[in-house]
């Protein structure tokens with residue numbers, strides 16, 4: 001098609017591409033130092049037990065308030081941070097802040113003593129090999145108990161270098177930290193990974209949960225994931241619960257934990273503290 005349209009078309013596309021590259025480069029520059037300028041913060045989304053409806057923990061989600069462009073989606077800037085290597089600076093800061101906030105909640109609310117905080121870790125952070133040391137230092141400095149920290153990894157972080165990854169994950173788990181596989185079910189070989197990669201939990205991707213009431217295949221897959229995970233002793237979390245009906249059916253199928261807009265949106269650390277009060 002491009003060939004038929006000829007030279008102008010080609011020039012149009014390369015200009016559009018230049019612009020995209022330029023945007024990325026500019027975003028990378030803006031992201032550098034964003035933490036120091038106070039533009040980055042964490043939002044916390046509550047995670048509930050399906051069996052008793054109790055609040056069990058929170059997922060920390062990074063937010064970037066750009067001075068000119070406003071809020072930028074993590075799906076956009078995390079990718080830039082990952083490609084540029086900036087994630088190796090931002091990731092440890094996220095980890096530290098999430099542990100600090102959780103310690104503060106625990107100190108302010110005795111009921112929060114057993115709550116967990118779940119932190120997303122990008123493939124590059126895992127690949128760097130420094131994660132076990134970073135986690136150990138952060139837990140020591142903040143005083144948070146290892147079992148209260150959950151790390152969320154996607155399958156892409158593990159694929160390709162499973163031996164290296166499972167070694168790192170085994171070390172982390174030995175220290176007491178829990179490992180959850182995020183966006184579970186979207187990757188191809190999700191099930192076979194569970195044999196080789198040691199994890200404590202899987203988070204069923206919200207694309208399955210979205211149609212669980214309408215599409216019998218999605219319900220069948222979700223039910224199968226729950227059964228399979230439980231037979232391996234793995235905890236199951238459903239993400240993206242937006243309707244009461246989804247919550248009800250997941251509960252009926254024995255899913256352990258759930259998060260989603262129906263249960264609670266991601267909120268600031270101080271608003272999360274109100275949830276605990």
Ligand code: C2E
Pocket residue numbers: 045060061062073074075078094120121122152182183206239240241242259260261262266
């Ligand atoms: P994720 O880890 O799968 O996080 C869940 C995403 O789903 C969050 O999007 C959350 O706001 C959104 N969500 C929660 N409940 C619902 C719901 O009921 N319906 C819908 N439609 N969405 C819901 P968010 O905050 O935009 O983050 C997107 C992704 O960015 C995350 O996906 C995660 O992969 C990545 N991310 C966010 N924070 C960090 C971070 O600190 N480090 C790293 N490496 N990645 C992060």
Ligand code: MG
Pocket residue numbers: 059120152182
């Ligand atoms: Mg996550």
Ligand code: MG
Pocket residue numbers: 182183203205239
């Ligand atoms: Mg997810």
Ligand code: MG
Pocket residue numbers: 183205206207239
């Ligand atoms: Mg997802």
